[in-house]
Amino acid sequence: MEMWHVKTEFKDNFDRQLQLNRFINFYDTVKPHKALNNSTPYEILYQYFNQPLCKQP
Numbered sequence: 036m037e038m039w040h041v042k043t044e045f046k047d048n049f050d051r052q053l054q055l056n057r058f059i060n061f062y063d064t065v066k067p068h069k070a071l072n073n074s075t076p077y078e079i080l081y082q083y084f085n086q087p088l089c090k091q092p
Contacts (some may be wrong), residue, residue, distance in 0.1 A: 045051040067073040 043054060045054065062076075064075055064077040069076060071079050
């Protein structure tokens with residue numbers, strides 16, 4: 036599998052960082068993952084952190 040950073044020529048380090056940030060955003064918020072039942076990592080974290088808190092006795 037060819038990696039995204041090998042296929043792309045970057046203008047400079049700023050451009051490389053910008054493209055990396057865009058890739059991470061896509062990977063975490065847009066791309067469904069089979070291991071997560073076709074959810075994104077963001078969706079899983081959102082569900083986890085928005086579940087009701089347990090009540091203390």
